[in-house]
Structures are given as C-alpha cells and as structure tokens.
Amino acid sequence: MTDIATIARFPEVKKIVRTDRQGTLIDSLREPEPEGVAAVAGFVVGALVQAGDQLGLGALRRVVATGPRYADLAAVSERTIILLRIEPASAVVAAEKALDAPSQGRK
Numbered sequence: 001m002t003d004i005a006t007i008a009r010f011p012e013v014k015k016i017v018r019t020d021r022q023g024t025l026i027d028s029l030r031e032p033e034p035e036g037v038a039a040v041a042g043f044v045v046g047a048l049v050q051a052g053d054q055l056g057l058g059a060l061r062r063v064v065a066t067g068p069r070y071a072d073l074a075a076v077s078e079r080t081i082i083l084l085r086i087e088p089a090s091a092v093v094a095a096e097k098a099l100d101a102p103s104q105g106r107k
Contacts, residue, residue, distance in 0.1 A: 004029055007084065010098055012091035014070070017083040021045065026080065041074060041081050049076075064092055075099050 004016045008029050017034050018026040023042020028034035049060050063074040071089040073096065075082045086095045 004082065007082070007095070007098055010091075010095065012086050012088070013084050013095060013098075014087050015083075015085035017041065019081050019083070020079060021076075021081065031085075037083060041083055045074065045076055045081055062096070064096075066092060071095075073099075 004018055004027060007013055007016055015029070015031045017028040017031050017037045019038035019041050020026060021042060023039040025035050025038040028037075031037055045060065045063075048063065052058065052060050060076050062076065065072045066089045069089060070085055070087040071092040073084045073086060073092060075084075075096075082099070084095055084099075086092050
C-alpha cells in the first residue's frame with residue numbers, strides 16, 4: 001500500500017484516513033472527524049473479515065460503496081486500512097489504480 005500523500009495528489013480523492021486494523025488513527029487528510037472514522041472503519045472491517053472467514057472468501061482487500069455523487073473505498077492490508085472519499089463516484093477505478101501502482105512488484 002502507498003502513503004496518503006501520493007494518493008492525495010489525485011483531485012478526485014477528497015478525504016483520506018489511514019488507520020490500523022483495530023481502528024486507531026494513523027494519519028488523515030481533509031477529514032474533519034478522523035478519529036471517529038478510523039474507529040468505525042476498524043470495527044466494520046473486523047466484522048467483514050469475520051463474515052468472510054465464515055464464508056470461506058479469503059482475505060478482504062477492498063470494499064467500495066458508491067452513490068450518485070461520491071464513492072467510499074476502503075483498502076485493507078494485513079496491518080492498515082486506507083479510506084478514501086472519491087468524487088465523482090465514476091473515478092473509483094482510477095483511485096484503485098493509484099492505490100495499486102506503488103505496490104506493483106512488492107510482496
């Protein structure tokens with residue numbers, strides 16, 4: 001995964017929060033309530049991971065929720081979660097590519 005400064009360069013990315021898997025805030029940009037967002041993200045990702053384990057789905061990597069104006073994307077790694085607010089919602093694919101680009105070739 002990449003650092004948030006790299007992702008923040010994309011004009012479609014309006015807010016960023018990075019948290020650990022337990023919901024403790026690591027850093028953020030342009031989010032007025034980053035601690036609350038981090039705590040909720042940790043809880044929700046934990047619940048989704050448990051559900052995926054029960055269903056045998058494998059590791060959770062991405063969660064995307066889209067609406068008419070914006071999309072929210074959660075990129076999950078072993079230790080961290082990066083949350084993005086993307087406007088317009090149609091730019092979510094470009095944001096996913098931005099998340100993936102720096103990690104190409106890394107293990």
